[in-house]
Amino acid sequence: METLAGYGFAIKDIVDPVDILKLFVEKSDPDMALRYASIFPHSQLLFCSIIEEFGKKRDMASAMRAYETSKEKSGGFNMFACRSIIDVCGLCGDFLKSRSVFQELLDQKITPNVYVFNSLMNVNSHDLSYTLHVYKDMQNLGVPMDVTSYNVLLKACCNAQRVDLAQDIYKEIKHMASKGDLQLDVITYSTMIKVFADAKMLQMALNIKEDMLLADVSPNMITWSSLISACANAGLSDRAIQMFEEMLMAGCEPNAQCCNILLDACVKSCQYDRAFRFFYSWKTNGIQILNATNGVAKVVPFKPTVATFNILMKACGTDYYRAKAVMEDMKAMGLSPNHISWSILVDICGTSQNTKGAMEAFRSMRGVGVKLDVVAYTTAIKACVENKKLKMAFSLFEEMKRYRLQPNLVTYNTLLRARRRYGSLLEVQQCLSIYQEMRKAGYSANDYYLKELLEEWCEGVIRNDQDRALTGIPKKHKIFYSKKHHGLLLEKVADYLQKDVGDNHAIDIRGLTKVEARIVVLSVLWKIRDNYRTARKIVQEDMIIMAGAGKEMMGSANHELEVQLAIVKVLQDELGLEVIAGHGSGGGNRVPGLDDVNNSDGVEKIQLLNDYRHVVRRPQELGVLKVSRKSLCNWLQKREGT
Incomplete structure (x- = not known):
């Protein structure tokens, strides 16, 4: 063919070049395909065919090679090739490459035509912000938008579930249509119907259908499918069936996907037998639709x-x-x-x-x-x-x-909801590990349920009956966790339970509420007791609790002191441990038994806080509590009966 072309023979009628190009594409040989296309005078169009054929095979590398060759052969950018390679980027899922192709045009001070813009927006329609950015580029460069441009914008709004923005765009193009500047097509109306269908706004979807009929635009199968889906999403299976029958009466032939939407509507409304009846009826008798040409019903086989x-x-x-x-x-x-x-x-x-x-x-x-x-x-x-x-x-x-x-x-x-109650330290560590992994993976969880289980487990430390399954905890300890503190408690507990606390019992409860601080301290005591019970691991160090008094938090200057008093109460009054304020060389002073600060108010609360301040010898140790190693060992031996 090259030889004949070199001698000036007309080779275009010998064989259809597209057929030969497809053979080279099938063999994944871009070099031979490009060489063959270069023989013909209309090689630029053939280059586009090569790009598109490799795109269908999801061979991005070969398609890009054809695109670069088309630029070399033509001595510049061909808008047909640009559009083809951008479409191929969409087929291959490489939307970033489509953006670089577009940016290369702009860098060369070349204004893309509306078709290149439309392809670029369509490939990136999953990213509304970028699509809108391209839309603004069109306006800035003075490229007039056509109905396809607006349809792609509506598609991007639909993907992003931006009903408000889609409505604004639809209102704008309806106004343009009323002036004769634009003619809306079936895709415009179908996309808007899908926007409302996905948002479960059935009446709005039906209003678009009325607009469509008034504009003398006939619904197609995609339109009817979206309308049936709108009814199904609204939980109206009977209305979905009615819409399906309207489609058949209008002579529109449904595909399998449309039928599946109807079956799914029946299943979602728990009409299981009805779904099976539809299926066996279609399978046996086919689907009867009205022939729009002669008005006679015809039967379409169901696949x-x-x-x-x-x-x-x-x-x-x-x-x-x-x-x-x-x-x-x-x-x-x-x-x-x-x-x-x-x-x-x-x-x-x-x-x-x-x-x-x-x-x-x-x-x-x-x-x-x-x-x-x-x-x-x-x-x-x-x-x-x-x-x-x-x-x-x-x-x-x-x-x-x-x-x-x-x-x-x-x-x-x-997995997090698998536990109805915690029975062992290992189970708690397991769940907290999953929770932390979930947070690191970028998922945001409603952790109230996990916090409630954790609180219930920690309260088991102060129960006398250790062998019985843990049940509820006293109502006075129950709280509703604010989203402000989501994650802080669980992260601290997970950190303490997953590291070896056998030799270091420094606990930081700063920034926690009274109940959250209680949970952290009790969780560490759980691990100390579990290590002693299973491995006879002896406590080697004092327990130091850092509460960080001195800062104003949560709107109260005394908040941290109140947290400390609550911790003193659970350690000293409920568990019988000896608590010392401060941990300097002087050893600190023993904190006297105190009532829960929640039961005090006014002058009595102020007196409790002042009494606590006077116990500490050094002001810098106001936010520190200590439980001695000896006290911890006595507590363990007493609890385990050794």
Whole structure:
């Protein structure tokens, strides 16, 4: 071909060049594809075809090579090639590369056309802030927007769940349409309907449908699917069915995804039998729709997908055998159950208290070649937790980390809620370790439940009956934790419980409330007692508690002194330990037994605080309490009866 072209022969009619290029793309040979395309006079268009074909194969490197070659051959930037490579960046999930391609144009003082801008915004529609930045660039460079530009903006708003911004943009383009400057299309209306559907704003979605009909724009399958989804999200399964029937009457042919939305609406409203009736009716008789051309009804065959059967498995409730039969039906139709199918089966077993079946289903996934993911592991962990197989649940958690699967928020919360009560130090350390790992992974947890369990566990130190399961704690110790202090208490407790406190008992309770400080101190005493009970580890050092009096905190100059008094009360009055104020060479002074400062007010509270101040010999030791090693040893021996 090169030789013929060199002699001036017309080679364009010998063979379709696109067919030859596809062969080179299939062989992953970008050099030969580029060499072949260079023979033809319309090589620039062929370069775009090469870029697009490699993009379909998700071969970003070869596509970029074709793009760079197109720049070399043309001696500059080709807008068709720029748009093609940006679209390929979207196909390959490399949105940062699309931004660098765009920035290169701007650096060369080249103004991209509207099609390049639209492709760039579409590839980055998951990032609303960047999409809006590109939109402002269009305005600054004087590039007029078309309806596609606005549709992509609405899509970005939908992805970001910014209903307010989408409404503002829709209002603007409706005004432009009223002046004849713009003509809205079916994508515009369908996107707005989806915005409201996702936000569970059914009436607003229906209003967009009315706007659409008034503008003489016919809804397509995507429009109807969004409307059905809006009804389903609002919990109105009957309205969703009505909308589906309207679609059929309008002559619009539904796809499997649209049918799945309707089935899912039935399942979410617990109309399981209805979902099965729809499925078997469609499977047996097909779907009857009105032919828009001649008004005669026609039957469209229904082709279920894996997602269809997954929805039906959910409709089985806790009936494991029926769910298993649905999975077999899926296989009979030539479809392979995916990780979601197996996860649903595991969940059904767990809900029906069939832990053995859940584990068998979970292990079967790897046997049939299904890759275990975080959803599968989390579902299996949930099944174990529901059936009180906590050791197995934590074992699965460690296993998924060995396979380098990052736990998600649901995984962490499932494990943190596994404990109804703490029985041992190891269990507490286990849960706190998971909590810290969760925080480091960037997840924000509602830690009230964990704090409540921790508080209950710590109160076990002062209970006489050590063998009975821990129950509730006195109401006077119950508090509602403010979000301001979320994490501080748990982080401090985790730090003390996970390090060896056998030789160093310095406890920092600064910044904590009275109840939180109580929990930290009791948790350390728990570990000291546990070490003594299990390993006969003798206390080697005094316990030093730093409360940091002298600063004004939480609106009260006496807050830290009140915290210290509360700690003195639990250590001295409830546990019988000897507490000394200050830890200098003079040894400090023993703090007399005091009533809880919460039971005092006015003059009595002031007198208690002043009395405490006078006990301390040095002002710099006002925020320090000490429990001697001897006192701790006597307490341990007395508690353990040795």
